[in-house]
Structure formats: structure tokens, C-alpha cells
Amino acid sequence: MSTIIRNGRIIGASEDYIADIFVEGEKISAIGKNLQVAADHEINAEGLLVFPGGIDPHVHLDMPFMGTFSSDNYETGTRAALYGGTTMVIDFVLQTQGKSLASALQEWRGRSDGNCVGDYSFHVAVTDFNEHTKSEIRDLIEKEGITSFKTFMAYKGALMIDDRQMIGLMQEVKKHGGLVTVHATNGDMIDYLIAKFRAEGKLSPLYHYLSQPEVTESEATGRFADLAAYTGVNAYVVHMTCEGALNQIRRIGSENKFVHAETCIQYLMLDASLYERDFEGAKWVMSPPLREKKDQSALWAGIQQGAVQVVATDHCPFKWEQKLMGEKDFSKIPNGHPAIEHRMELLYSEGVAKGRISLQKFVEVNSTNAAKIFGMFPQKGIIAVGSDADIVLFDPNEKHVISASSHHMNVDYSAYEGVEVTGKVKTVFLRGKVAIHNNEVRVGKGYGRFVRRNPSKN
Numbered sequence: 001m002s003t004i005i006r007n008g009r010i011i012g013a014s015e016d017y018i019a020d021i022f023v024e025g026e027k028i029s030a031i032g033k034n035l036q037v038a039a040d041h042e043i044n045a046e047g048l049l050v051f052p053g054g055i056d057p058h059v060h061l062d063m064p065f066m067g068t069f070s071s072d073n074y075e076t077g078t079r080a081a082l083y084g085g086t087t088m089v090i091d092f093v094l095q096t097q098g099k100s101l102a103s104a105l106q107e108w109r110g111r112s113d114g115n116c117v118g119d120y121s122f123h124v125a126v127t128d129f130n131e132h133t134k135s136e137i138r139d140l141i142e143k144e145g146i147t148s149f150k151t152f153m154a155y156k157g158a159l160m161i162d163d164r165q166m167i168g169l170m171q172e173v174k175k176h177g178g179l180v181t182v183h184a185t186n187g188d189m190i191d192y193l194i195a196k197f198r199a200e201g202k203l204s205p206l207y208h209y210l211s212q213p214e215v216t217e218s219e220a221t222g223r224f225a226d227l228a229a230y231t232g233v234n235a236y237v238v239h240m241t242c243e244g245a246l247n248q249i250r251r252i253g254s255e256n257k258f259v260h261a262e263t264c265i266q267y268l269m270l271d272a273s274l275y276e277r278d279f280e281g282a283k284w285v286m287s288p289p290l291r292e293k294k295d296q297s298a299l300w301a302g303i304q305q306g307a308v309q310v311v312a313t314d315h316c317p318f319k320w321e322q323k324l325m326g327e328k329d330f331s332k333i334p335n336g337h338p339a340i341e342h343r344m345e346l347l348y349s350e351g352v353a354k355g356r357i358s359l360q361k362f363v364e365v366n367s368t369n370a371a372k373i374f375g376m377f378p379q380k381g382i383i384a385v386g387s388d389a390d391i392v393l394f395d396p397n398e399k400h401v402i403s404a405s406s407h408h409m410n411v412d413y414s415a416y417e418g419v420e421v422t423g424k425v426k427t428v429f430l431r432g433k434v435a436i437h438n439n440e441v442r443v444g445k446g447y448g449r450f451v452r453r454n455p456s457k458n
Ligand code: URP
Pocket: 060, 183, 285, 286, 287, 288, 314, 316, 335, 336, 337
């Protein structure tokens, strides 16, 4: 099957030009002006922006967490992602403490394989680094194509590792060319504050926010960056929310070292005043929590400066009845919010349409940088001859309003209800097939493919 996409304005991390794209099978086979080719289908993209498919490297689908499961499974989550132009996600396998990484991977593959609509990969979260775990790292990288390892500096007793384990993991991952990522917050300090507020009878969602002050994140980010610099491992901080953490990334840069940083769309546009809405604030209970307006400005500046390379979602949805598990105690509210469907449109609207970032920066943080950092470039993250034909046709002028009544995520509220967005995903190609066209899905469960990744070079 072949398709010619005519006269779109192709945007890359450093490109902006009008041309035709010829797609044969799953790949882009030619790009040029007035291509003379015989194609099975022709699509007119005049007036539309043409982006590489979005990559969201931080999602949690069908994840067991805080006594329940995130409400989007691999089918509903990857389908919702496609509606919003995200053609690939990277999810997290969580090791159970006391068990192996291999058994966790098997468990996660049992839920994901054959069920995805869009493409996917995994990071493996190491929650118990010991001699056996150490021996599994090489195989994951070389045999499974899983090259990134997640660590948690919080959620003690379930996911958190200490600095001793962190150093050991970093040295082992470095040996085999992988990447260590981190949820960087000071778990002990957070647990102390949670216990204190609970003892004082302060139980509303506002105290979730107050139990994770900025210092819990900036301290852990700085500590992680120092350990990473000492070991020389390729390192990445997930869901960075605040100026203090960003300044730690900048500080390590000023010491001629480098740590990658990701923020998420919610931290760029929502703020902590939402926690003042009594229990409704539970919709935005996530870790780390939403911050202040000054942090939003810092993060946009960090994107501009290249200190923040990726905008993800940390999509981890829970239905309202699940959020109600914490009605009487904020520490029991399942942490996470839904965003997988709207990341790309929100980022375009808040970033490009409002003049905060260029089209090229948008493509970098929406797609290209994640492909490079996580070892999938140039298969993914770029519109180029030989790359996967993951292509989004985007109307930069169409306005629409986000609502739970029209979204495709398996959750009964929207964290962005009523937000007006400028820019709309019109058509999405995933490996050469039309996956979405005018709000209609055209591929089914099982079309999504597991993407093996390489160690990244930067
Ligand atoms: O609140 C969040 N972020 N839930 C998902 C787990 C994590 O920490 O990323």
C-alpha cells in the first residue's frame, strides 16, 4: 500500500518547508516537490502543518498502584494517544520488591502485548537492586531492547531505592550503555510531612500538595544529578515541576556535566490553586504536585534554553470512584491524572499559538528529543526517507474545547474541562496506515507494535 501526502508544510526539529511525502508500506520512501509517483491513495495537506508522530515517554497504563489499577488499559490508552497525535508511548514495568525484573516484564507483557493500538515500549523500574537484579540489566538492554531504567527516590516500602542501590544500578547500567531515569523527590521528608498532617487531622487534597514542598524535589534532583555525574551514567529526570529542580539541572550543567530533564504538560499550564477546591482537588493529586505560576515561567524558560528536552504527560488516570478512595485521607487518593490524549494539542496551543516556543522547538520536545534520548532515532521522531511513516497532519487554526464528554480516555472527568485549544489533529499515520482521520479511528487493537530500542548516544 502506498500514499502520497501532497503540499503539506513539513516541520522538523530544524526544518520548515512545503513538499510531498511518499509513503510505501510502513516507511517514508521519498520527499520532494511535485513527486511523480503512482500511489494507491492521495491526500491533500495544503494549509496543514505536518509533524512527526508525537512520542510520550512517560505513561502508566493498566498499572497496579495504591491499591487499584490506572483506568486506561493498553487498548484505550494507546488509542486515546493516537486521537491526539501521539503515535508511540513508553510505559513503565514495575519490579515487585523481592522479585526479578524478568518476572515483572513478563507480567507487564501479559497485559500489553496484542492489546495496543499505537506503538509502545517500556522502561523497567528497578525497585530492589541486588546481585540478581544486577545480573539482569545486560539482557534487558541487549536481548529485549529495553535500554532505560526507572528509579524512585520516593514511595518508600513499595518503589523507593536508597542511594546505595542507586549508585550500584548507575554503575551497572553505564557498563552496558543504558540510561537511568528518576522520580526525584525526597521520600523520607515527604513521608514525615504526610504523617505529621495526618496526625493533625489535616486530610484534604491541599495537604497532598503541602507534604511535597519544592525543596523535596530540588534536593533529590541535585542529589541524583551528583550521583549520575560521579558514575558518568546517561541520566534523565522525569516529570520535573519546579524552578528549584531546574536550577539543579542548570547547576550540574555549569559543572560541565549533563542530565536530561522532562517536564509534563500539566506543570506548564496548571497550578496549585486547584488544590483549594476541597475534594475536587483530588483530580489533580499527582506526584510531584502542581506548583506555582513562577515555576511555570521557569519551565518554559528551561525548554527555551534546552535544559528541559521533553514534554510528556505522566498519564496515570483514575476514575472518580477510585479518587474517592482518599475522600477522608489525602494520602489514599491514587496519584495521577489523565492527559495522554491532549498533550500535543495543549502544547501547541499553550506553546506555539501563544508565542512561547517555535514550531521547531515544539517538534523537538514533542517527539524528536524523546526518540534520540531513548534510542529510537531516526526510526521515530523525524519525517525523513527511511523513517517510520508516523505522521500527523495538523490544522493550526481550528479551535476546540476539551471535555470528558468528547475525549477517548477511559476516565469520567477531564483535568482540562472547558479549556479552549487552538490547533487540531486532523489525520494521523502510524507506520504508513491512516490511524485517525477526522476524529475517527481506523486501526484496531493489536496494530500497535513493541519498539525495541538502542542505547542512546547522547
Ligand atoms: O502521580 C503520579 N505521578 N502517578 C504515577 C506514578 C509516578 O510517580 O509517576
